[in-house]
Amino acid sequence: MTLIRILFYFLSLIAIASALYAAASKNLVRSIFVFFITLFSLAGLYVLALADFVAVTQVVIYVGGILVLILFAFMLSGKETLNVLQKQEGRFLSINKLPALLLAGLFFIVLINVVFKADADNLQWVKESISLKNEITPNVVMIDNIGVNLMTRYLLPFEAISVLLLMALVGAAHLSRKEGKV
Amino acid sequence: MISLTDFLIVSVALFCIGLYMIVTKRNAIQILIGIELILNAAILNLVAFGKYDKANNSGQIFALFAIVLAAATTAVALAIILNVYRRYKTIDPNDINKLRD
Numbered sequence: 001m002t003l004i005r006i007l008f009y010f011l012s013l014i015a016i017a018s019a020l021y022a023a024a025s026k027n028l029v030r031s032i033f034v035f036f037i038t039l040f041s042l043a044g045l046y047v048l049a050l051a052d053f054v055a056v057t058q059v060v061i062y063v064g065g066i067l068v069l070i071l072f073a074f075m076l077s078g079k080e081t082l083n084v085l086q087k088q089e090g091r092f093l094s095i096n097k098l099p100a101l102l103l104a105g106l107f108f109i110v111l112i113n114v115v116f117k118a119d120a121d122n123l124q125w126v127k128e129s130i131s132l133k134n135e136i137t138p139n140v141v142m143i144d145n146i147g148v149n150l151m152t153r154y155l156l157p158f159e160a161i162s163v164l165l166l167m168a169l170v171g172a173a174h175l176s177r178k179e180g181k182v
Numbered sequence: 183m184i185s186l187t188d189f190l191i192v193s194v195a196l197f198c199i200g201l202y203m204i205v206t207k208r209n210a211i212q213i214l215i216g217i218e219l220i221l222n223a224a225i226l227n228l229v230a231f232g233k234y235d236k237a238n239n240s241g242q243i244f245a246l247f248a249i250v251l252a253a254a255t256t257a258v259a260l261a262i263i264l265n266v267y268r269r270y271k272t273i274d275p276n277d278i279n280k281l282r283d
Contacts, residue, residue, distance in 0.1 A: 168254035
């Protein structure tokens with residue numbers, strides 16, 4: 001039981017517990033703020049998977065961008081939204097949520113079975129990559145390699161996603177403008 | 183080190199919580215949060231497998247693409263939610279039954 005394993009279990013416990021709380025709470029604002037905690041602990045898990053650049057991007061884009069956007073959209077939509085939320089009936093385990101709970105539980109059982117049957121640590125290509133020293137180790141810096149790969153090998157998906165992001169932002173600005181003169 | 187199976191189990195748990203949120207919530211913003219949870223579960227898988235690809239970094243780079251896609255999705259979805267709220271005065275997806283009037 002090394003320190004890194006303890007850290008992994010701690011972070012994943014925080015992530016799953018806060019996600020469960022976000023799913024269970026009826027208060028929208030509390031749900032959003034607990035989702036913050038989930039995203040931060042997921043960034044910690046990415047660091048433990050030796051993907052520090054993805055972790056930083058997660059913090060910058062998700063926590064800095066998406067959650068602030070959600071909070072703004074929530075606050076712009078007025079206090080009638082809050083009133084709608086307060087009169088939601090039912091607890092976490094009420095009878096009309098039973099089918100959803102059943103669906104999620106069965107999905108969980110099936111996926112856990114798939115994970116254990118697939119036995120990901122003994123896959124062929126994973127073993128080959130370990131034997132070929134193609135595995136990322138904690139003492140190498142991957143950021144410059146990511147930049148070079150992004151501009152050479154993955155240039156086409158990079159351009160496609162930049163065009164898509166531009167289209168999505170223009171479309172969002174067009175959709176959320178004030179009604180009125182056409 | 184941490185094995186791949188541990189990462190996969192955490193990601194399965196997050197996926198199922200997100201699925202539960204999407205099915206049960208009666209509020210479009212919380213459904214959006216459920217979608218983000220599912221996307222994060224997928225990103226965790228990509229990152230965990232990307233550890234075994236040092237030369238090409240395919241896992242990490244597609245995790246970055248997935249994060250950018252999530253940002254675009256959220257922007258458009260929030261714009262749509264604001265428009266729906268303006269027309270129906272509610273964001274409960276059960277009450278919305280027309281695409282246009």
